[in-house]
Amino acid sequence: MLPTFYDLASLTKPLVTAPLALAFLDLDADRRWSLGFTERETPLTVRQMLSHSSGLPPWRPYTGEPLAAQLKRAVPEHPLLRAATPGLATYSDLNFRLLAQLLELETGVPFTRLGASSGLSPAPWPQPPVPVPDAPDAEAWALATDQPLPARDPHLPHDANARAGMVGHAGFGTTAPQLLAALRHWVSEGWPERMAVGATPGEGGTRWGLGLQTVFAGGGRFGQLLSKIPLGTDIQVLEDATDLPPLPAPVLDADQGPITDWWFHLGYTGPALFYRPADRCTIALLLHRRGPRGELLDVEALRARRWAILARFVEQWGG
Known part of the structure; x- marks a missing residue:
């Protein structure tokens, strides 16, 4: 039986795009x-x-046109189509779209070929991942462009x-292997x-580094669990x-609590990645976002699933 295959979604950002950007691109040159x-x-x-502090909005549909031209057009109100918050890093897929564009300009090599050096599999995939329903990006797509939503394909x-x-x-x-x-x-x-x-x-x-964000230890936050993992723990993939x-999961307190020494990134399809610089401990969660009736799990149900898999791992230290 083949091992389960997972769509990593936005974990592509820290595992593929950010390393390539750090390897090939000047961090501070003006690319306007x-x-x-x-x-x-x-x-x-x-x-x-890399730090999502460019001021770009969270999302726009990928239509193939230059992003700068696309952003000149007005769009309806929608959480994904809103503007960035002035003066604060605003998580945006568009930042990493531009990084991929710069990498291809700088190297002359297609991004997927560059990304293969990560050891991960670029789409289309021979083995499809567990299917999940469309997320709010499909709804926002129809609001922001007349181009049809791309057809679903299991690969x-x-x-x-x-x-x-x-x-x-x-x-x-x-x-997982x-x-x-x-x-x-x-x-x-x-x-x-x-x-x-x-x-x-x-x-x-939130507080962003160059492709990862800090983990907080407030009530119901992953730092509560991660802080119980002893120094010297090896790389782990939890599936x-x-x-x-x-x-x-425990109730999520409004107070984020103190910053821990962990950093992380999440993928909307379910996976998560945590990293501790002190001992280079890395914890990856592999799961999917489909519920028992085939529905797309909401944010709270997805947090509960991530919490459960991480809590099982922490229990071995009595946490």
């Missing part, structure tokens, strides 16, 4: 003109894109932009150490391929 943002009044740099990413061809922010997948090997390479090359630096203030109290609903 090369990316077509000729009317922008302030510089546009790779450092801003293409669940993310509407990624299956439309937008590289940089999604589009890679993996099995494959991810373990890829993480060992990722850590040994020092990529997460270069991402887990600085702390740019972001929306909702849960079931559709069974977990017990509810």
Whole structure:
């Protein structure tokens, strides 16, 4: 029986795109003109894109046209189509779309070919992942463009932009053994150490490094569990391929609590990634976002599933 295959979704950002950007691109050169943002009044740099502090909005449908031109058009009200919060890092798929564009300009090599060095699998995939329903990006797509939503295909990413061809922010997948090997390479090359630096203030109290964000230890937050993992723990890939609903996670307190020494990233299809610089401990969660009736899990149900798989791992230390 083949191992379960997972769509990594936005884990593509820290595992593929950010390492390539750190390897090939100048972090502080002004890229306004090369990316077509000729009317922008302030510089546009790779450092801003990696830390989501460029001021770009969270999302636009990938139509193949230049992003700078696309952003000039008005769009209806929708959470994904809103503007960035002034003065705060605003998580945006568009930052990593531009990073992929810069990488291809700089190297002359297609992004998916560059990304294969990660050890992960670029779409289209021979083995399809567990299918999940479309997320709010499909709804926003219809509001923002007259182009039809790209057809679903079991061998293409669940993310509407990624299956439309937008590289940089999604589009890679993996099995658990494959991810373990890829993480060992990722850590040994020092990529997460270069991402887990600085702390740019972001929306909702988030703080971003260069492709990873800090973990907080407030009530119901993953730092509560991660802080119980002893120093010296090796790289771990924790897998849960079931559709069974977990017990509810602890209530999420409004107070985020103190910043821990962990950094993380999440993927909308379910997977999660955590990294601790002190001992280079890396914990990856592989799961999917489909519920027992085939529905797309909401944010709270997905947090509960992630909490459950991480809690089982922490229990071995009496946590």
